[in-house]
Amino acid sequence: MxxxxxxxxxxxxxxxxxxxxxxxxxxxxxxxxxxxxxEGQAKRSKESMESLIKGIVVASMIIFLLLASQFHSYNQPLIIMTAIPFGLIGAILGHFVMGLDITMISIFGIVALPRF
Known part of the structure; x- marks a missing residue:
C-alpha cells in the first residue's frame, strides 16, 4: 500500500x-x-542522515588538516574547532525558541554552519 x-x-x-x-x-x-x-520519505530521510554523518566526519577532518597546515600546530586548530558545538547548540536552541521543527533543510544548514 x-x-x-x-x-x-x-x-x-x-x-x-x-x-x-x-x-x-x-x-x-x-x-x-x-x-x-x-519506504518513501522515511527511507530517504534515513539514507540522507547516514550520508550527512559521514560527510560531517570527513569535512571536519579536512578542516582540521587545513587549519593544522596553516598554523603549523595541532593544538590551535583544536581550539578553533571547539566553537563548532556552540553553533550546533545555538541552532537547536533557536529552533526550540522559535517553535520550529528540525527538518532536513535545518540539518543541512547546521552541517554547513561551521564551514562558512
Whole structure:
C-alpha cells in the first residue's frame, strides 16, 4: 500500500514512529506471517542522515588538516574547532525558541554552519 500525506494536517515522522512502535508490532503478533517495509520519505530521510554523518566526519577532518597546515600546530586548530558545538547548540536552541521543527533543510544548514 502507498499513502499520500497532507503535511498541514499530520507529521510524517510522528506517523511512522507511531506505526513502528505500536501498530506494526501488534499486527505481527496477530498475523505471524506478515512482513512490512517502510519506504518513501522515511527511507530517504534515513539514507540522507547516514550520508550527512559521514560527510560531517570527513569535512571536519579536512578542516582540521587545513587549519593544522596553516598554523603549523595541532593544538590551535583544536581550539578553533571547539566553537563548532556552540553553533550546533545555538541552532537547536533557536529552533526550540522559535517553535520550529528540525527538518532536513535545518540539518543541512547546521552541517554547513561551521564551514562558512
Amino acid at each position: 502507498t499513502f499520500d500525506l497532507d503535511e498541514d494536517t499530520a507529521n510524517a515522522q510522528n506517523i511512522v514512529k507511531n506505526l513502528s512502535k505500536e501498530f506494526l508490532p501488534d499486527m505481527i503478533k496477530r498475523f505471524p506471517g506478515i512482513a512490512y517495509d517502510l
